[in-house]
Amino acid sequence: MPLYHTEDQAMLADTARQFMAGEGAIAKQLRHWRDTNCKDGFGHALWKQFAELGFTGILVDEADGGLGMGHVEAGIVLEEIGRNLTPSPFLTSSVMAATALGGASAETKGRYLPGLLSGDSVFAVAIDEGAKHRPERIATRAQRAGNGFSISGAKAFVVHGGSADMLVVAARTSGSDEDHDGITLFAVPRDASGLSQDVVRLVDSSMASHVKLDNVAVDADAVIGEVDAGRELLNRMLNAGRVGAAAESVGVAGGAFDMTTAYLKQRKQFGQLIGEFQALQHRAAHLYSEVEIARAAVIKAQQLLDAGSEKADLMVSVAKAKAGKAAGLAVREGVQMHGGIGMTDEYDIGLYMKRDRALAEFMGDLYYHADRVAKMSGY
Numbered sequence: 001m002p003l004y005h006t007e008d009q010a011m012l013a014d015t016a017r018q019f020m021a022g023e024g025a026i027a028k029q030l031r032h033w034r035d036t037n038c039k040d041g042f043g044h045a046l047w048k049q050f051a052e053l054g055f056t057g058i059l060v061d062e063a064d065g066g067l068g069m070g071h072v073e074a075g076i077v078l079e080e081i082g083r084n085l086t087p088s089p090f091l092t093s094s095v096m097a098a099t100a101l102g103g104a105s106a107e108t109k110g111r112y113l114p115g116l117l118s119g120d121s122v123f124a125v126a127i128d129e130g131a132k133h134r135p136e137r138i139a140t141r142a143q144r145a146g147n148g149f150s151i152s153g154a155k156a157f158v159v160h161g162g163s164a165d166m167l168v169v170a171a172r173t174s175g176s177d178e179d180h181d182g183i184t185l186f187a188v189p190r191d192a193s194g195l196s197q198d199v200v201r202l203v204d205s206s207m208a209s210h211v212k213l214d215n216v217a218v219d220a221d222a223v224i225g226e227v228d229a230g231r232e233l234l235n236r237m238l239n240a241g242r243v244g245a246a247a248e249s250v251g252v253a254g255g256a257f258d259m260t261t262a263y264l265k266q267r268k269q270f271g272q273l274i275g276e277f278q279a280l281q282h283r284a285a286h287l288y289s290e291v292e293i294a295r296a297a298v299i300k301a302q303q304l305l306d307a308g309s310e311k312a313d314l315m316v317s318v319a320k321a322k323a324g325k326a327a328g329l330a331v332r333e334g335v336q337m338h339g340g341i342g343m344t345d346e347y348d349i350g351l352y353m354k355r356d357r358a359l360a361e362f363m364g365d366l367y368y369h370a371d372r373v374a375k376m377s378g379y
Contacts, residue, residue: 009072025086029087030351041163041205044119059074061102064109074244075302078095079247093122107221141171142173149217149223151171153171161199162197166187171185188218193216239313242316242320242363245320249323250295253291253323254291257287260337293326294319297318324360328356334349
């Protein structure tokens with residue numbers, strides 16, 4: 001497949017680019033909600049606008065009221081979110097939770113998808129249980145109790161958990177903590193008895209929570225997919241989140257690059273534009289190449305996921321690692337080429353560095369995915 005967008009995808013990109021640059025701009029969204037100490041970290045009015053444009057239902061099947069598009073299209077929206085640092089629950093709700101709900105019963109879909117499609121609901125995913133992304137180990141337990149289950153355990157850094165109307169919780173229904181099988185996904189409502197959250201603000205001003213589940217009772221209808229056989233659906237959701245985060249990282253890298261090159265064209269030192277210095281031109285050219293390579297890797301991973309290819313798992317980790325590396329380089333070069341003012345809050349370039357740090361950890365950092373690639377390649 002060619003590593004560029006089709007005509008329809010290019011039209012979607014134009015729409016997303018104009019919308020995010022206008023309604024999702026840094027001053028209008030990120031700085032506003034940060035400076036007002038918003039408990040959610042994003043604007044619900046903007047989330048409703050996402051729904052009006054159909055963005056919230058990009059990965060929801062047409063039969064369920066969505067657009068029935070794929071990861072390439074979701075990535076187009078996420079890249080523009082990253083480029084403008086637009087705070088929104090799109091990745092956790094419309095990408096990860098929507099992917100999980102794709103494997104749910106008709107009753108569960110009917111309970112949660114309408115709210116997502118209308119922009120009235122926000123969802124979160126509760127997977128990791130430690131400081132690092134390690135989904136191979138699930139210690140949270142769900143035991144049968146009456147007509148349902150009782151869930152006990154703890155989840156860490158659940159992004160948008162405090163704002164979520166429902167959490168997709170991965171719990172163990174059989175086996176030991178490290179076993180591959182024995183995983184079940186549950187749709188747990190925010191008001192479930194025994195569920196508590198300690199909300200924290202992350203470095204990029206987004207909100208996450210540490211979730212405790214103390215004998216949280218859910219009925220059998222809360223199960224997403226099959227009991228004990230949720231690992232495949234969990235992996236599908238994780239890959240959606242990983243390639244989505246990679247797409248957003250490409251947007252962060254692109255936004256930092258654009259801001260930096262614009263600064264190089266206006267800042268003067270020694271009587272000439274600093275963009276005329278060959279050393280900075282070389283660094284900018286190298287950065288551009290790295291961002292484009294990362295974008296190509298992300299598009300390839302998205303295409304393989306949409307095609308259901310067995311090679312998708314490997315390419316998703318390649319994309320997450322490459323995008324993370326490119327974004328890290330972009331924000332570091334951006335701050336350095338801005339000079340001392342790059343470290344001040346007056347300029348937006350420092351906000352890109354903060355967003356990169358949060359995204360780099362979300363769904364596994366560069367080293368986690370490089371290790372996955374090595375292992376899957378036989379090393």
